[in-house]
Amino acid sequence: xxxxxxxxxxxxxxxxxxHPKGQAHIVRPLDPDNCTDKEWGExxxxxxxxxxxxxxMWVHAAGCRKFFNITRDTVTYEIKEVYKIGEQPSVVADS
Amino acid sequence: xxxxxxxxxxxxxLSHHENWQRAWRNPTPKKKYDVIIIGGGGxxxxxxxxxxKNHNVTNVAVIEKGYLGGGNxxxxxxxxxxxxxxxxxxxxxEHAMKLWEGLSQDLNYNVMFSQRGVLNLGHTLQDMRDIxxxxxxxxxxxxxxxxxxxxxxxEIVPHMDCSDNARYPIMGASWQxxxxxxxxxxxxxxxxxxxxxxxxxxxxxTEVEDLIIEDGTIVGVKTNRYGDIMADRVxxxxxxxxxxxxxxxxxxxxxxxxxxxxxxxxxxxxxxDTVVMSNHVHGYLSQxxxxxxVIGAGIDGWIGYGQRGSFPTVEHTMxxxxxxxxxxxxxxxxxxxxxxxxxxxxxxxLITPTPVKNxxxxxxxxxxxxxxxxxxxxxxxxxxxxxxxxxxxxxxxMYRFHSGALIDEHGAAGxxx
Numbered sequence: 001x002x003x004x005x006x007x008x009x010x011x012x013x014x015x016x017x018x019h020p021k022g023q024a025h026i027v028r029p030l031d032p033d034n035c036t037d038k039e040w041g042e043x044x045x046x047x048x049x050x051x052x053x054x055x056x057m058w059v060h061a062a063g064c065r066k067f068f069n070i071t072r073d074t075v076t077y078e079i080k081e082v083y084k085i086g087e088q089p090s091v092v093a094d095s
Numbered sequence: 096x097x098x099x100x101x102x103x104x105x106x107x108x109l110s111h112h113e114n115w116q117r118a119w120r121n122p123t124p125k126k127k128y129d130v131i132i133i134g135g136g137g138x139x140x141x142x143x144x145x146x147x148k149n150h151n152v153t154n155v156a157v158i159e160k161g162y163l164g165g166g167n168x169x170x171x172x173x174x175x176x177x178x179x180x181x182x183x184x185x186x187x188x189e190h191a192m193k194l195w196e197g198l199s200q201d202l203n204y205n206v207m208f209s210q211r212g213v214l215n216l217g218h219t220l221q222d223m224r225d226i227x228x229x230x231x232x233x234x235x236x237x238x239x240x241x242x243x244x245x246x247x248x249x250e251i252v253p254h255m256d257c258s259d260n261a262r263y264p265i266m267g268a269s270w271q272x273x274x275x276x277x278x279x280x281x282x283x284x285x286x287x288x289x290x291x292x293x294x295x296x297x298x299x300x301t302e303v304e305d306l307i308i309e310d311g312t313i314v315g316v317k318t319n320r321y322g323d324i325m326a327d328r329v330x331x332x333x334x335x336x337x338x339x340x341x342x343x344x345x346x347x348x349x350x351x352x353x354x355x356x357x358x359x360x361x362x363x364x365x366x367x368d369t370v371v372m373s374n375h376v377h378g379y380l381s382q383x384x385x386x387x388x389v390i391g392a393g394i395d396g397w398i399g400y401g402q403r404g405s406f407p408t409v410e411h412t413m414x415x416x417x418x419x420x421x422x423x424x425x426x427x428x429x430x431x432x433x434x435x436x437x438x439x440x441x442x443x444x445l446i447t448p449t450p451v452k453n454x455x456x457x458x459x460x461x462x463x464x465x466x467x468x469x470x471x472x473x474x475x476x477x478x479x480x481x482x483x484x485x486x487x488x489x490x491x492x493m494y495r496f497h498s499g500a501l502i503d504e505h506g507a508a509g510x511x512x
Contacts, residue, residue: 001405001406001407002405015405015407016407019396020396020397022351037497037498037499038497040497041349041496041497041498041499042347042496042497044440044496045349045440045496046347046348046349046496047347047349047351048347049338049348049350049351049398049437050338050398051336051339051400054398056397056398072397074352074398074399074400074401075400075401076401077399077401
């Protein structure tokens with residue numbers, strides 16, 4: 001059970017209030033008309049799947065319903081930091 | 096290889112079962128193999144078995160970091176069925192189903208395959224429309240199945256709550272009589288013993304730490320115990336850790352790894368002689384030969400490699416089971432565990448060549464890998480023997496995510512991934 005801090009509500013709440021929404025910081029192609037099929041495919045379907053630090057997006061679904069980002073270790077499940085959309089993580093994996 | 100039979104059982108009983116031959120050797124690896132298979136789970140061992148048996152490629156090593164069949168194969172809910180919607184998936188799972196039907200005889204090993212039937216319940220009008228569509232699609236593909244009404248369900252599973260009083264009353268179901276369960280450990284052990292008898296080296300407690308790639312072609316693997324082992328072709332069958340192996344090879348796969356939990360209750364007397372699955376309340380269960388209820392449901396939505404999940408998923412699963420079977424509300428759970436499943440965005444697996452020459456992947460089965468074990472092994476062995484995708488594996492190419500030719504099986508897989 002995760003105990004997640006919502007940066008919008010300013011409170012720790014239980015995991016059940018939240019939904020994970022996958023990888024954070026996915027940049028939409030800047031010039032979509034000139035993307036190859038490969039570029040589109042990778043934008044839509046290829047995701048980071050690290051064994052270690054992962055930046056992911058969550059939504060406080062049963063609370064304020066706002067999105068934010070979490071940096072989490074996918075092996076120990078430790079939440080390293082929580083930050084708002086638009087901000088950059090301070091904990092980043094080596095590679 | 097010693098042949099197992101009733102007579103053998105009797106003969107060995109005279110010496111108190113102390114002289115059975117070991118089921119497989121524990122060899123020191125050679126310097127070079129024709130094929131190295133990374134991962135000694137059900138799929139990896141099945142691949143090795145069919146490589147040797149069907150393609151006469153016996154200079155093969157299976158490298159497993161733990162012990163044989165100790166990963167996801169030991170953690171699943173043993174269900175076997177082939178009632179998938181799309182032609183590509185239906186053909187592949189039906190191919191596996193046909194192999195299941197003769198597997199114990201083929202391996203001379205009792206995998207306890209039991210065709211007790213699989214019910215997929217519908218609780219809404221839309222569920223029923225989807226079920227009718229899927230059953231019709233199955234029948235067009237020559238796969239058995241029928242739509243049954245609550246009356247018939249009540250006869251098949253008398254202890255299920257089929258009344259109108261349920262929160263989500265059961266409106267009907269699809270019924271595949273040929274579906275059922277198989278003993279997961281026995282499947283791994285049977286394939287291991289079969290592969291070993293053809294001379295395949297099963298290398299346990301050895302981890303592949305890196306791949307040796309020269310000019311875009313794989314030539315071997317680096318292991319923690321035996322150093323470099325060379326190979327002409329390498330097949331990766333590491334389920335949840337496929338992304339890690341792909342990273343060693345320098346490319347990404349369209350996968351995410353999630354924990355999938357399963358649990359068993361205390362053993363109770365025989366009460367359920369079929370498999371019951373529900374997409375809508377989302378739980379599935381069967382009863383093992385030992386008497387425990389084997390229960391599963393969905394994955395946790397977040398990426399995890401920890402081989403354990405979260406309590407909200409367990410609670411959600413229990414709600415579904417008690418919704419269907421109020422009679423089980425006071426049965427106690429004995430154990431709960433998690434396996435790591437690598438899920439594809441379209442809920443179909445990857446059986447695929449990769450950007451690295453002579454390196455092949457079999458992964459991305461999500462929550463449905465066990466039922467495909469013999470079929471996947473059969474198809475992947477063909478790929479490793481010929482170096483090319485055959486007709487059955489072509490749709491499961493990883494480049495389908497670039498072309499948009501996706502095989503979206505979320506509905507038929509019946510699980511949230």
